[in-house]
Amino acid sequence: MTLALIDYGAGNLHSVANALRAAGAEDVAITADPSVVRAADRIVLPGVGSFKACAAGLWGISGMVEAMTERVQVGGAPFLGICVGMQLLATRGLEHGVTEGLGWIDGQVQKIERTDPRIKIPHMGWNDVGLGRHDPASGLIEPGEAYFLHSYHFAPDDGASVAAMTDHGGGLVAAVAKDNVVGVQFHPEKSQGYGLSLLARFLEWKP
Template sequence: MTVALVDYGAGNLRSAANALRAAGAEDLVVTAEPETIARAERIVLPGVGAFGQCIGAIRARAGLEEALAEAVLQRGRPFLGICVGMQLLATTGHEHGTHAGLGWIPGEVRPLAPQDPRLRVPHMGWNAVAVVRPGLVAPGWAYFVHGYAFHPAEPADLVATTDHGGPVTAAVARGPILGVQFHPEKSQAWGLALLARFLAWRP
C-alpha cells in the first residue's frame, strides 16, 4: 500500500513521515510528482504556514492539484489533510487576503476569535478533542498550532471540535477525505493511533 506524503514546500515532512512509519506505513513516498500521487493508495497533505502561501505552492507545481483531485475525488483514495493541509480543503481562506481553496469540503477559513480576551492567538499547545460524529477521530488530547479555523458550511462535515474561547473545528470529513486541525504527528500515542486508523481505513 503506497502512502504519498505530499511535498509541496510547505509541510513538516520529517516528523510526519516518521509518525506515519511508526503507525505502520511501510511503503511511504515523500513526493510532489503528480503521477506518483495519482497512483497512490493513500495521500497525506501536511501544511505549515499561511493559507495563501500553501495553496499557491500547490498550484505552482504543474499537475499537482489535478493529480490530487484525480486520486481522491475520482478514485476515492483515502486522504488526510493536516493543519493547513486541512484548511486548504475549504472553499475560501481569509488569511492575508482572500484565496480560493481546493473546495472539496465547502466552508471558510477565518481568524480565530476567542471570546475570552486572555486567550492567545495563535492557539498553541495541547487541547481536548471532542467527537461530534464518530469515525476515525477518537476523544483525547491533541497538539494544536494555528491562528485560523475552518468553518464548514455543512454541519454534517464536522467531525470533532476543541475549545479555545468557544468551539473550534478540530476535524472535518466527507467521503474518503479527513482533515484535522491538530498535528497527529506531535500528539504522541493518541496521534499515532489516529494515523494507524487512517492507514487501515476503507471509506
C-alpha cells in the first residue's frame, strides 16, 4: 500500500512521515509529484501556517489539486488532512482576505473569537477531543486528548460533517469527515499514543 504525503512547502513532513511509519505505514512517499498522488492508495495532506499561504503552495504545484481531486473525489482513496490540511477542505478561508479552498466539505475557516478574556489565542497545547453528534468518519475518530495549535477554525455549513469537537472558550470543530475524506484540526504526530492510534486506524480505514 502506497501512502502519498503531499509536499507543498507547508507542513512538518518528516514528523508526520515518522508518525505514519510508527503507526504501521510501510510505504510513505513524500511527494510533490501529481502522478505519485494519482497512483497512491491513501493520501495525507499536512499543513502549518496560514490558510492563504498553504493554498498558494498547494495550487502552485501544477496539476496537484487536479490529481488529488481525481484520486480522492473520483477514485475514492482515503484522505486525511492535518491542521491547515484539514482547513483546506473548506469552501474558503478568511485569513488575510478571502481564499478559496478545495470545497470538499462546505464551510469556511474563520478566526477563533475570544469570548472569555482568560482564553488565549492561538489555541495551543493539549485539549480534549469529544465525538460529534454524528459518526461521519465511521469510527475513525475516538475520544481522547490531542495537541492543538491554531488561531483559525473550520466552521462547516452542515453539522453532519462534524466528526469531533473540542472546547476552548466555546466549542471548536476538532475533526470533520465526509465519505472517504477526514480532517483533524489537531496534530496526530504531536499527540503521542492518541495520535498514533488515530493514524493506525486511518491506515486500515475502509470508508
